[in-house]
Amino acid sequence: MARHGKSSAHVGNVRGMLSEERLRAVIDRDRATNGVITSRRNKINRAHYAKLLGYTPGALARFGPIFAEYECELGIATGPLRHLSMMREWLTSAYNARELGIRDGKLDRIEFGKRFRLRGGNFMARHAPIRMLFDELEARAEREGYLPLVKQAELERVHAALAGRLALNRDRMTINRVVLAEVAHVPKIRFRDKPFADAIAAREAEIMIEVEASKIDPFVNGRVFPFSDLAQIWPTRFLERVGVRFKQVAAGWAEAKGPYLQLCNAFRWIGSSANSHCRAVVAEANGCGQVRSAGEWEDALFAYREHLVTGIATCGVTHSAVDSAISGLRIALNGLSSGSVVPATSMPLPGVKYVRRRSTRRPSVAEVGFTKGNGVNADYVAFARDRFLEACRNSSTDIGMDESDEFINGLAIEIGASRDLPTEIGAAIRLVLERRLNALRARAKAVVDTAVEAHQRGSKLLSCAQIDGAKFEAAYTGGVPNAYERGRLVRSFFPHPTEAGDGQVQQGIANLLSLITQRHGGIPPSVASAKQGAYGQFFAKRYLEYGGLRTIAPMLNPDPETIGAILSLYLIESGANVSVGRTLDRECIESSDLDGHSRITGYKARARGKPIIVDLLDASPAVRAIEWLLSASGRLSAATSDDADRLFLMQIGNRVQLMTPHWYTSWFKNFAASTPGLESIRLVPSMIRPSVLLHAALGNDGRLEVGMAIGQHGLVVSQGYQQKWPTRLLYDENIRRFQAAFETLVLSGVDDAASKLGITVTQFKARLSDLRATGLGTFCKDPRGRPGEQGGTCSTLDCWNDCPNLLIMAEIDAIAALQLWQRSLRAVKPEWERDRPERWDKVWLPWLCLTDVVEEKMVRGPMIKIWKKAQRRADEISVQPGYVVPRPW
Secondary structure (H helix, E strand, O other): OOEEOOOOOOOOOOOOOOOHHHHHHHHHHHHHOOOOEEEOOOEEOHHHHHHHHOOOHHHHHHHHHHHHHHHHHHOOOOHHHHHHHHHHHHHHHHHHOOOOOEEOOEEOOHHHHHHOOOOOOOHHHHOHHHHHHHHHHHHHHHHHOOOOHHHHHHHHHHHHHHHOOOOEOOOOOOEOHHHHHHHHOOOHHHHHOHHHHHHHHHHHHHHHHHHHHOOOOOEEOOEEOOOHHHOOOOOHHHHHHHHHHHHHHHOOOOOOHHHHHHHHHHHHHHHHOOOHHHHHHHHHHHHHOOOOOHHHHHHHHHHHHHHHHHHHHHOOOOHHHHHHHHHHHHHHHHHHHHOOOOOOOOOOOOOOOOOOOOOOOOOOHHHOOEOOOOOOOHHHHHHHHHHHHHHHHHOOOOOOOOOHHHHHHHHHHHHHOOOOOOOOHHHHHHHHHHHHHHHHHHHHHHHHHHHHHHHHHHHHHHOOOOOOHHHHHHHHHHHOOOHHHHHHHHHHHOOOOOOOOHHHHHHHHHHHHHHHHHHHOOOOOOOOHHHOOOOOOHHHHHHHHOOOHHHHHHHHOOOHHHHHHHHHHHHHHHOOOHHHHHOOEOOOEEEOOOOOEEEEEEEEHHHOOEEEEEEEEOOOHHHHHHHHHHHHOHHHHHOOOOOOOEOOEEEEOOEEEEOOHHHHHHHHHHHHHOOOOOOOEOOOHHHHHHHHHHHHHHOOOOOOHHHHHHHOOOHHHHHHHHOOHHHHHHHHHHHHHHHHHHHHHHOOOOOOHHHHHOOOHHHHHHHHHHOEEOOOOOEEOOOOOOOOOOOOOOOOOOOOOOOOOEEOOOOHHHHHHHHHHHHHHHHHHHHHHHHOHHHHHHHHHHHHHHHHHHHHHHHOOOOHHHHHHHHHHHHHHHOOOOOOOOOOO
8 A cells, every 4th residue: 555755764775776677676665565655646756766766856757657657556546535435435325315415406515525624615626536426426416306304304394385375475476485484494595496496486387377367366467466355345256257357458558557556446445435325336246246237336436536536635645646546447447347347437537627737847958057065156146147137128028037047057157167158148048058068079979989999999909819719718717737827828818917018918908809709709708707607707807907897898899988978979969869869779870861961760669659760961970970889889789689679788797788768867977077068067868858959949049940850849849848938038039129110110101200109210210220121012120130141131032931030011012012022923923834943933932922821811800901902002003104013033
C-alpha cells in the first residue's frame, strides 16, 4: 500500500549511476512492503526518491513515464480520494436507507462533507471522482423517483390535505399554499420541490375543470366571477341562471369586473333590504328561479338607485362615483334582461345629473415654473405681470388673469435668465416654446449622435475580432483544468488595460463584442446576471476592465438613453401622443407623396387603432434617427418574441422589451433637467404635444387649422390644446381691431366723425388710412402686413387665401364693387376655363367662390336689404360714362 509523506529513518540512500533499473529497484523495494511514498495530486513523491538516489528532483524528470506506470498499477490516491471506496460505500448505504436529503435533483453534500472532513464547498470541483459518485447516484435518484423518508412522510401528509377541503386563493382557481402548509405541517418552501409541486399542480388542474364547468361561478376571460357568495340571500337556481347568462354576455365585454361588482352590490342590497318591492322580487326568485314581475323588479332597482344617491349626502360619496356605479350596473342588467333572467326596465336606470368637473388641460412647456426649492425670483414675476397688464392697457384688452400665472412664471424665468423677449405677449410665449422645444431637440440629437458614433466604433471593432466564441466558451467553462490556465486563456483574448498597449486593449474589446454576439445574440449579459451561470463573474470583470457596461452596450445596440432620445425627437417633430410614439412598429416609416419627405404612421389605441400619419423632411433629426434605429436595433428585435415588430425596444437587465410609459416619464424628467437652459424646470413628456399645437396656433394668428392637421383631431379636442390664455389674447386683440375698423368705416361718411368717436381728426384720418380698398369689394387692413412679406407692400392678389388682413364690410358701395367683380368673373369663366384653366383654378376661381359665399351669407339674413341696395348701386355704376369692367388677367 502506498504511503504519503517522508521515508522512514532506516531507509538509506542508494548511490550509483542514475538509470531506469535503479529507479525501478527502489520503487519495487517499497512496493514489496507497501511503503511507496506519495505526494499530492495522486503522484509518487519524486523528491523522496531523488534523495534516495542521490540526485536532485529535476534529474528524475526524464522518468515521468516510469512514475506514471507505477502510479497507474498501484492506483495511487492521495487526499480525500484515498477514501474513495469508503465514500462510495457510505453514500450507497445512506441512499438505500433513504437518509440522504435531496433538493432540485441534487443530493445533500453537507452530511457527506462532515463525514469525511472535507472542508469548503468546492471539493466536488477539485475531485472529479467524487463528483462522478454523486452524478451516478443523482441519475439513479431521478430514474427511481427517490425521496428521503422525511420528505416521503411530508408528501403523504400533503396528499391527504389535498384530498380534503381546500382553502383557495381569492382567484378561486389556485390553492392557498400558506394554509396548505399549516394543515399538512410541511414548510411552505417544500412546495417548490418537484413531487410536491406536481401533486399541487395535478389538484389545481382538477379544480380548473370544476371552475370551467361551474354555472354559479362563471369563468370568463381567465377570471372567476363568483355569485355563490350571494347564496344565503338568493336561491341557487336563480344565481345559476345569472351566472350562465353573465358568462355568455361578459365574454364580449372589454372589461367585465366593473359591471360584475355593481351587479353583486345591487343583488346584495336588494336581497337584504326590507323594502316591499325587494322582498317580492326575492320571493319570486325563490319560487320559480327567475324574476318575472317587471314592475316589482323596476321598483326594486329604483329603490337601490335611491340608496346610492342618498349616499352622496350622507356618506360623502362623490357624484362621479355614484354615476359610474349606475353606469356599470346598467351594462350588467342589459345583459341579464336580454336572456330573460330579469325583466327589462321601461327606461334605462338614470345616472346622477351633475356638473362634471372641467378636465384639466395639459400644460405646455411654456407653462412650467421651477421645481420645488428653485422658485422664480418674485421681482421677475412682478415685472412679467406688469408687462402683461401694461400691454392690456395699451391695447384696451381685458381678458382677465385666468390661466395666466403659469405662463407669466415661464416668462419670468426667461427674463431672469437675461433672455430678450418681444413686447407682445403671444409672440413672447411663442418664442419661449421655440427655445424650450429647440433645447430638447438639440439635447436629444446630441445623445443620438453620440450613440451613432459608439455603434459605428463597435461595428468597426467587430470586424477586427479574433475569437471563436464556441471554442472559448467550451474551454473556459469546462476544458481548462485549473484557475491558472483559465487566467492565461482569458488574458490571451482579453488583455488587462494596465498590462497591455492600446492596440491590444482595443483587440480585447473587439473580442468581447464578438463573444457577446456569437454566444448571447448580441445582447450583453447584465452585471447582476453576469455573476451567475457557467461564466461566473467573467462578463462583470471584463466590463469593469474595459470601461463598464455603459461603454460596451452602445457598441452593440442602441441603449435605453438613445431610445428615449429618438422617441423625444419624434414627439417634438410630429406633435403626436406619447402612446402613439411609444408603440410605433418597425414598418412605420415609408416614402411620402411629398418630395423630400418621409411618412411615419402610428396608431392610437384609445381611438380604436386610428392611424396617426405625419410627413417629415428626410433631413429632419427624427427621420434620420428612426432610420438609424431600424438599422442598429436588429439584435434587440431578434431577442424578443412578444414585441419583435415594435420600434422602441430596449434592454432592461437581461430582458429585451418594449419601452414602458413609466420608464419614459422618469427618464424624460432627468433628461430635461440635464438639458442646458432647462435646469430645475419641471418638464414631463405629456407637455410636448400641447406645446407643438399651441406653437402652431400662435404662429398662425390664433387660427386652429394647422394645429388640427398636426394633432389630427376635431375642432372640439383641438380647442382644448390650442385655445389657451395667449391664444385668447390674440382673439381679443383681433376683435378690438375689427371693432375699431368697423366704427371707422361706418362713420367715415358722417360729419364730425372724429369728435363722435372721441378722437382727434388726425387720429381718425390715420385710422381711415389703415383701411385701404382693394377695388374688388374688400378692404385690406395692412398692405404691408401680409405674412411672409412684412416690411414690403403686398404683391399678391390671393386675399381669399386666409389672409389675416382681409376685411369685408357690409357697406353699400363696398358690396356694389364686390357684385361688379362677381359679375365680371362669371362672364369670363367659360373663356378662362377653356384657354387658361391653370391660372383660373389657382387665382380667379377662389375669388368667384368668395363672392358667392358673401352673397349666400347676405341674402339669408337681415343684410339682404344692403345686398339689394348694393345691386341697384352696382347697376348705376355700370351705366356711367367711362366705366371700365374689372377683368381678371
